Amino acid sequence: MPHRSRNPRRTRRSVTALLSAATASALLSGCFASGGGEAGGGPGGDGGPGDDGGRIRVAMMQPPRSGLSPLSDDAFKLSRWSTxxxxxxxxxxxxxxxxxxxxxxxxxxxxxxxxxxxxxxxxxxxxxxxxxxxxxxxxxxxxxxxxxxxxxxxxxxxxxxxxxxxxxxxxxxxxxxxxxxxxxxxxxxRAYRGRGVNPVGAGTGPFVLVRADGTSSATLDRYDRYWGGRAKAPGIDVRYVPDGTARAAALRSGEADIVEAVPVSQAGLLDPALVTEVPMPRTNTLYLNTERGAFRDPALRAAAREAVDARSLVAGVYEGRADRAEGLLGPALPWAAKLRTPPRRAAAGDPKGATITIGTFSDRAELPEVAQLLQQQLREAGFEVELDVREYAHIEADALAGKFDAFVLSRATVLDSGDPAAYLYSDFAGDGSFNISQLSDAAVDSALSVAAATGTGEARRKAVVTAEAAVLATDAAVPLLHERVIQGDAENVVGAAHDPRERELVTVDTYVR
CATH class of the missing domain: 3.90.76.10 (Dipeptide-binding Protein; Domain 1)
Incomplete structure (x- = not known):
């Protein structure tokens, strides 16, 4: 990774980040003081006999989008809290x-x-x-x-x-x-009374969700009748902190014990002993709208793909804490690179000043900067480019409805089943529920169906890579880079999970000394 002292751009960003961190720390002061018991963080928390320490204070990146319904992505919060x-x-x-x-x-x-x-x-x-x-x-x-x-x-x-x-x-x-x-x-x-699904007090894990305060916080207490044994921590106090600088500041100031998704710009400013970096099956991808607008033309999709310089994104935005993408499936799935062959793609056309809008979200601190660099690269290739950046909760519906010409997304590729076929189907099948590219391609659908029906093992892996090649051949998606989990744990935290699939965070064995 390049030295910071030789990169003026990074030095300026670090100074800005430090100033922002000080402001964020002041704003966060006391934000974890209203949990189910006295806030943890050191000896003398609210633990009773047999407790290893105080309550665990967690700063999470995204607030719930569906009232913590397990039928939505909010389910992964319930899983990470072990409820x-x-x-x-x-x-x-x-x-x-x-x-x-x-x-x-x-x-x-x-x-x-x-x-x-x-x-x-x-x-x-x-x-x-x-x-x-x-x-x-x-x-x-x-x-x-x-x-x-x-x-x-x-x-x-x-x-x-x-x-x-x-x-x-x-x-x-x-x-x-x-x-x-x-x-x-x-x-x-009890969770299924009424129109929605309410998980409060309805799980089976070592921690019971006792209060969910909308998009601000959640409170969990230990469930002493848990079938897998008594949790070591008496409870969890969660705060949603979409601003990455504020999350890092919460760890630096002692306001939080565990911080998820530490931004790359902040990771270098934290004590290295507090930061854990884990390669993960997550790909940053530029999705191109194949149904309407400029990118309905395969030649312009090819032009966009050729214009993208992913190396500069890895070096400049991620400071080397990411891996340049050769395909949709990254180094967390090492078999993919061994089986992959270059797909056949359309030749690039001349954009001739075609106007496009790129959407992305601010919850992941690096994505707006990725979008800005892509804007520059695509302008140099002959496109007129506008950006639309919002919080994810306010932009997801428009992205899924195909209202953008392009969308920059950080997407977990084996989040749900441990198998990438489900992700590929969801994102690129004609009837996929997360088809931001609005792709409807017979060859892709056929390859995805074959992959889904193939038994586990080497044959399935080959079928998955064939399906990936079919997707890449359409240029409906331009893979940029593969992220790494950057998590912050206070020095007195014991047993926090560092899960590349982002399913676990606080477990039955996690506690604060």
């Missing part, structure tokens, strides 16, 4: 392991899952097959469905009090991995 659980969990390699289900077997299109005994929900009711049927059926019939179920139709029925069967319209080798998605969490009956 909602699924039938299955994944090991680091993406293989399925027992969680609320202790085992499963397949027979054709049907999978039978045996439920764990001795599990209770946070309202004291026992886990039964009826609860599993209710939760999974709610997800399967939701509109829109959780993206892990894109292209998958399933039905669930009880097979006795401790067993459920899941049947799909086509044989699906990934059913266990799909059921590990936090969007398919199992909640108590």
């Amino acid at each position: 909602a659980e699924t039938l299955v969990r994944l090991d680091p390699a993406g293989d399925a392991l027992p969680s609320l289900a202790t085992g499963w077997r397949q027979q054709g299109r049907t999978w039978t899952f045996t439920l764990r005994e001795g599990v209770t929900f946070h309202d004291g009711s026992p886990l039964t097959s009826s609860d599993v049927v209710r939760s999974l059926s709610a997800a399967a019939t939701a509109s829109p469905k959780p993206r892990i179920l894109d292209g998958v139709d399933l039905t669930v029925r009880a097979d006795g009090p401790r067993s459920v069967t899941v049947t799909t319209t086509r044989a699906d080798p990934l059913v266990p991995q799909r059921l590990s998605s936090p969007q398919l969490s199992i909640l108590a009956a």
